Amino acid sequence: MDTRKLECFLALAEELHFGRVADRLHLGQATVSEAIRALEREVGEPLFVRTSRRVALTPGGERLRDELESPLAAVLEALAGAQRRARGVPDVLKVGYLGGGLYEYQRPVVTEFERRAPGVDLQFVELTYSNQISAIRAGEVDLSIVRMPIGAADLFRGAILMRDHRMLVVPSGHSLANRKLVDPEELAGERMIQLPPGTMTDEWMAFHLPLLTPAGRELAPGPVVATIREGLGAVARGQAVMTISQRAQQYFGHPGTSFVEIDLPPTETALVKRRGDQRRVLDELERAARKTAARYGSLVEQPELWAPA
Template identity: 45%
Template sequence: MDLKQLDCFLAVARELHFGRAAETLYMSQSSVSEAVKALERTLGGQLFDRTSRRVALTPLGEALRNGAGPAIIQLKATIEDCKRQASGKLRELKVGFIGGGFYELHQPFVTEFTAAHPEIKLEFVELTFATQYAAVSDGSVDAAFCRLPLGAAGLRHGPVIMRDQRMLCVPRDHPFIDTGLIDPELLSQVRLVRMVPGSVNQEWQDYHFPRHTPQGKPIGEGPVIRTIREAISAVSTGQGLIMLAKRAASYYATPQIAFVEIDLPAMPSALVWRTDDHRRILQEMDALLLRIARRYGIAPV
């Protein structure tokens, strides 16, 4: 058994598709398949039920994913830290964000974190609607500033750092522009863009990309999008609308679109990391972010 075999297994466990797993690993599908078979021989049992139509984890596969996944992520992070230390480089923490990220908190956060931890280099990674939680789960980033509620299992979040008024992004000539505060029941008259299926849980989708109004009226379905820019493109061409945070209006100002307030609960955001990641540095990062948000009068009371 080696790390490559476990990497292949975990990729297939995430994708439930050997071809897609191979693409994420930049390997051939046959190599991934052989690595999984070798791991199965070592363990003495099947990790996946395979048919021509679907791939599913067996109970043995579930046990290995739940036990080995967090350990492999932690081991890789430790190995990378040691490599950087041996070469005289700073330790590195990858922080994911979507949209405007920390917005006005970004500069003071970086300045104060770097002053407190000069031995650590912060790297910021822009994520998408489809990857903001997956990137934390699979270890692509150490933590991410995400919109709540939590969109995947196995994660935790710190205190809410900011809570933004929800805005409906519409074309400049849309009749909603003249209605003032929008009644959410009017969403039954439009289409909202949709998430990539399976990229986040249903609770998150229902909060940010609802399929029904508060009174249960169906909302039309627009195109599937992955990024905020894709969503804004769909809005500007009349294919569908999207709800964004009020702060996003200044970051994504476009001549063809406008932002109007809608009478729905605000969008909360917080720092998110894995429940099995107990590194003190992540808790310190979260505490610092909250202190700065309170100083700026942003964090909700």
């Protein structure tokens, strides 16, 4: 079965850029172009509109994308599984996580997933602030446990599995360190830790590491960090403040820091995958996570299965 031109088509339907598809599939750009032309000849109509400035799907291309995504993913998954089994290599699903990941839910989710997808091993991969999204996009992990919101059209999220109060981390001895609840307007003039440019979406940054209070008062950008631990270190040195979820506070501590609840919208957590990845094994992990969260009473909201992140 020749699936290469179908893989090229679906990748181009997602990326809308021949160069990125070539890099993603480890092919020459001319090979990708020829695969698309061959598929268009086979179908009998153009699937993309190409200009010097952009690539866009035609209506026929949109229909073919919608009809192909799930069946092709299932075929590729079955073929890959057969090849792995023939080599004696077990099926593995890589799940990225930041901080505590699924926290106390991890073992119950693994148990439920093993019941639903016997023979598939879950491998948990610790990510950082810097690669928690790029690792999903690059296929370094199959999906990841991410704090919402993301605001990225190429990624889909599952149900909101948990919702946690927000905590402000300040240096010990800071004027806010002994408060029971901090008004976010009191952050005006503080320095907030930042991530390397382009690491996360503007929507995620504005929610988790804001440079404006809800009323529009400015914070100053603080040190650039790549990990939660680096952020806590910067706070302990008096260089900045940062926010973190209340649940994550149980997993992170650092001498010289204090955690205080802040009156900001809560942090929500969901599984996130690539938009075009329709493998059923990912659906089974999502269902296992939903069932576990429902059992613990923390399931917040359920899209039909996956929704834009």
